Amino acid sequence: MKIKYLSIIFLGTSSILYSQQINDTISKEAKIEEVSITGSRNKKRTVVDTPVPIDVIDIKQVSQSTGQVEVNQLLQFAAPSFNSNKQSGSDGADAVDPATLRGLGPDQTLLLLNGKRYHQSSLINLFGTKGRGNTGSDMNTIPIGAIKRVEVLRDGASAQYGSDAIAGVINVILNDRNHGFEGNAFYGVNLFKSPGDHDVVSDRKIDGNTFDFYGNYGTKIGSQGGFGNFTAEFINKEFAIRNANPEKYEAPRQRFGDAKSQNFYFFGNIEVPLSDQIKFYSRQGFSQRNTDAYAWTRSADADGNIPQVYPNGFNPLQDTSITDFTFDNGLKFKVADWDVDFYNAFGNNRFTYQIDNTINATLGINSPTSFNAGGHSLLQNTTGFNASKQFKVLEGLNIAFGSEFRYEKFDIIKGEEASYAMYDINGNLVTANTNQNLLVTNPLSGEIRPGGSQGFPGYSQGVNKSRNNFAAYIDTELDITKNWMISIAGRFENYNDFGSTMNGKFATRYKITPQLAFRGSVSTGFRAPSLAQKYYSLQFTNFQAGNLVTIQLASNDSDLAKAVGIPQLKQETSLNGSAGFTFNTGKFTATIDGYYIKVKDRIVLTGNFSQDDDAIGQILIDNHIDQAQFFTNAIDTKTKGVDIILSYNQNIGKGKLTTTLAGNYNEMEITKVNTSERLKGKEDVYLSPRERAFILASAPKTKINLNVNYKISKFNANLQLVRFDRLTLIGYNGADDYQNYSPKVTTDLSFGYEFSKSVTLTIGSKNIFNRYPTLQKSAVSDGNTEAGGIFDPVQMGFAGRQAFARFNFRF
Numbered sequence: 001m002k003i004k005y006l007s008i009i010f011l012g013t014s015s016i017l018y019s020q021q022i023n024d025t026i027s028k029e030a031k032i033e034e035v036s037i038t039g040s041r042n043k044k045r046t047v048v049d050t051p052v053p054i055d056v057i058d059i060k061q062v063s064q065s066t067g068q069v070e071v072n073q074l075l076q077f078a079a080p081s082f083n084s085n086k087q088s089g090s091d092g093a094d095a096v097d098p099a100t101l102r103g104l105g106p107d108q109t110l111l112l113l114n115g116k117r118y119h120q121s122s123l124i125n126l127f128g129t130k131g132r133g134n135t136g137s138d139m140n141t142i143p144i145g146a147i148k149r150v151e152v153l154r155d156g157a158s159a160q161y162g163s164d165a166i167a168g169v170i171n172v173i174l175n176d177r178n179h180g181f182e183g184n185a186f187y188g189v190n191l192f193k194s195p196g197d198h199d200v201v202s203d204r205k206i207d208g209n210t211f212d213f214y215g216n217y218g219t220k221i222g223s224q225g226g227f228g229n230f231t232a233e234f235i236n237k238e239f240a241i242r243n244a245n246p247e248k249y250e251a252p253r254q255r256f257g258d259a260k261s262q263n264f265y266f267f268g269n270i271e272v273p274l275s276d277q278i279k280f281y282s283r284q285g286f287s288q289r290n291t292d293a294y295a296w297t298r299s300a301d302a303d304g305n306i307p308q309v310y311p312n313g314f315n316p317l318q319d320t321s322i323t324d325f326t327f328d329n330g331l332k333f334k335v336a337d338w339d340v341d342f343y344n345a346f347g348n349n350r351f352t353y354q355i356d357n358t359i360n361a362t363l364g365i366n367s368p369t370s371f372n373a374g375g376h377s378l379l380q381n382t383t384g385f386n387a388s389k390q391f392k393v394l395e396g397l398n399i400a401f402g403s404e405f406r407y408e409k410f411d412i413i414k415g416e417e418a419s420y421a422m423y424d425i426n427g428n429l430v431t432a433n434t435n436q437n438l439l440v441t442n443p444l445s446g447e448i449r450p451g452g453s454q455g456f457p458g459y460s461q462g463v464n465k466s467r468n469n470f471a472a473y474i475d476t477e478l479d480i481t482k483n484w485m486i487s488i489a490g491r492f493e494n495y496n497d498f499g500s501t502m503n504g505k506f507a508t509r510y511k512i513t514p515q516l517a518f519r520g521s522v523s524t525g526f527r528a529p530s531l532a533q534k535y536y537s538l539q540f541t542n543f544q545a546g547n548l549v550t551i552q553l554a555s556n557d558s559d560l561a562k563a564v565g566i567p568q569l570k571q572e573t574s575l576n577g578s579a580g581f582t583f584n585t586g587k588f589t590a591t592i593d594g595y596y597i598k599v600k601d602r603i604v605l606t607g608n609f610s611q612d613d614d615a616i617g618q619i620l621i622d623n624h625i626d627q628a629q630f631f632t633n634a635i636d637t638k639t640k641g642v643d644i645i646l647s648y649n650q651n652i653g654k655g656k657l658t659t660t661l662a663g664n665y666n667e668m669e670i671t672k673v674n675t676s677e678r679l680k681g682k683e684d685v686y687l688s689p690r691e692r693a694f695i696l697a698s699a700p701k702t703k704i705n706l707n708v709n710y711k712i713s714k715f716n717a718n719l720q721l722v723r724f725d726r727l728t729l730i731g732y733n734g735a736d737d738y739q740n741y742s743p744k745v746t747t748d749l750s751f752g753y754e755f756s757k758s759v760t761l762t763i764g765s766k767n768i769f770n771r772y773p774t775l776q777k778s779a780v781s782d783g784n785t786e787a788g789g790i791f792d793p794v795q796m797g798f799a800g801r802q803a804f805a806r807f808n809f810r811f
Helices: 027-035 059-062 071-076 361-366 530-536 559-563 617-622 689-697
Strands: 004-008 015-019 056-059 082-084 097-101 108-113 146-154 168-174 183-193 206-221 226-237 260-273 278-294 318-335 338-356 370-392 397-413 429-431 439-441 448-450 463-479 482-494 499-511 518-527 538-544 545-552 572-584 588-605 625-654 655-673 701-714 715-724 725-731 736-739 744-754 759-768 802-810
Touching: 059 146, 071 082, 097 108, 206 260, 206 802, 278 499, 338 518, 361 448, 370 530, 397 530, 463 530, 482 530, 545 559, 588 689, 655 689, 689 725
Parallel strands: 015 056, 108 168, 545 625
Antiparallel strands: 004 015, 056 146, 082 097, 146 168, 183 206, 183 802, 206 226, 226 260, 260 278, 278 318, 318 338, 338 370, 370 397, 397 463, 439 448, 463 482, 482 499, 499 518, 518 572, 538 545, 572 588, 588 625, 625 655, 655 701, 701 715, 715 744, 725 736, 744 759, 759 802
């Protein structure tokens, strides 16, 4: 397999390109640069001369040398400022890996598909997962086989692209190859080995069996350069269970580890010239993903168990189904020398829950053991246009402007009655009201039994909410001299549910010498509260100190939220600044970029307020609720950091060595907790030390990636080391209950051989030295980890070593 790792970090940007080259020629490398780059609407601007840092990652070539089959995990090990952790026992997050850029929230990075806004997931992260209280885009709805490259703009860009771009922008570019077929088959297995002294046990010595196959077909359409490119992909992954050794620990989770999943994708990318001046394009995407994940174990004597049904207790199984659809269409044409792009981008994400191997304890032995718990969906439709034109002013002026109208609709899908209701001893419905307690006392045994399906309660009320917004922007770039350019952008947006916002950005690049350049930017940004954050609600039971309690997660517009004085959600706002240098001598390139991000009014979930609270406790008692938590603009944060990328390539013998060292230093500080007027003085409940620690652990303080690639003739070897820094979390027993996760280094190694121009085989190992997060022995017996298992969802995951083989063929 001929893979070349090329790091392009010239005068204006920091960019890592992974691309296949048959002949290592400067001319062919130059062609790679001539692409439309995220963050600039100037068609003459290339990757080498933008004023902000952009990583360009050729997904196909990176995936060829790694054991990753999903976009999120691939970027986790390829981009130092990007973090995405596998979850376990975290409800829907087991199927959607929450992803962050520069340690900010999952909903503070904007996802684009071929430059158009991509819809978010309908999931809101809640239990035991990163980004609690946040929504976000699900990049794993896009198959690797359909992607040509991913552009990561590491800079605030709300003034250019709108809401969600506080941390940056990720633009997924689809394949546009117009001929031939390419197939790729992958098989990988986890080779279980306990991290030390048999602290961890597994179902099998080999698990997590993963099979991935995709086929990509390109064809010409017409005689004027039109094309169609289509991808179908199938992934099947088995459980990778990592339990505590029962002879040493009495863990509250008996089925902890990576979920089982089965995914099917189909994506298309079509462009057809209708005339010399008009081009039609269409992008279609469909994915169906089914995931099985285990919830917390219910022991034989648990209040939520019926021993006659489950004599040994049970492990509820959450079967989630995600159906995702995208359909973008547009026309590109010229009007009075203006390049115009008129488009409509539609997306829909539907997320449903089937809870198996469970029980509604209030129904006793008559309870079903499987429930349809309902779900949620999000629809987004964006109609807009962009126009740009070059002017002969100084060394060149580009002006772009445009407008968008976006409609969004969020639904909560009601589950079947028994998934959320409770019943008396005779099986009669007691209540289906979410404002009443879900605990029933059995008059015969005196046991307190929770209502609803164990593991995940069904949704008891349907929700149908929508909103729309209008946006207009102007984006200018001026080359004052051949060495100095400036960029100024401004954007106005109006939302019908909270009002208007205006944001601006200034950026510049100055070429000091032919090898050295300075770049920097300053901007304001915003993120509109998502519909899920405004209207999501759920009542569930939880175990705290061995007791069952009812917790009401109240929607922001609920009567309960109004009664306790929780204000209506408003936009998050930000101030972003960055400055850096780029240096290039041909064989050696280097970039360093410092950044500062100040965010006000970040939306998170509060802690749990109880009936003992002297301010709102009586309100909870009156509503038959043990505890309640709310969505609110609770915190202000300040993030500062540095990105460094060094690259060196050298011909050694008959082969070529390419090395890239990339690192990120990131430090976040919670500068203020914004309590409501009624709850002043309760900052430690509004945002407990445990929740603060979890927010601050969204990214390790440092993350370093070293990649070494050597290619000689038909042989290719690739070595990748990633170091994740120390993290600290706080358990359920208060601020003194620290859980320290020591630094870890993962090592990936692969070897590829190109049997012909059409056939390539790669074999390798991911995490070859079988590194796990720090085992929290003291937390195991107390169930103090976030997910109730022996590891928390931090750093590099908890599945251990994987061996894999990848076969690629083309014709």
